[in-house]
Amino acid sequence: MTNTQKMVRLNLDLSPELNQILDELANKIGTSKSDVLRQAITLMQIMVIAKEETKKLGVLEANQLIVNEIILSSEQQPKAHPLDTFMERLGPWEDERTAEEIVKDIYDSRTISNNDISL
DSSP, X not given: OOOGGGOOOOOOOOOHHHHHHHHHHHHHHTSOHHHHHHHHHHHXXXXXXXXXXXXXXXXXXXXXXXXXXXXXXXXXXXXXXXXXXXHHHHOOOOOXXXXXXXXXXXXXXXXXXXXXXXX
16 A cells, blocks of 8 residues: 555545445455555556557456456546537538627518418
8 A cells, every 4th residue: 555645535425335335345355445446446547548549348257258348338438518519510600790680680581470370
């Protein structure tokens, strides 16, 4: 373990279910909850680096057959801001007219219907 004077203290809120899993993992490997979380962060870092390098991470059987492939879900990927997506698809507004001229054109293009509508 590293020098505790250089450590950063964090507070963490967990559901009772996640806390129970954390307790069980700490007991199984004979370490503290903090060490379990440190190891989990290291594993997550390995997964992210592998994903960036277009590699895959998996769990192998003793005979080297892949049992489970570990995939980062799309929910864990950073999502583009909706405005960025909008701008990519439609591009910026391009018009030589002023805002007042655009509004005037919209009002001038309106038509009034004389059709009687009954419900």
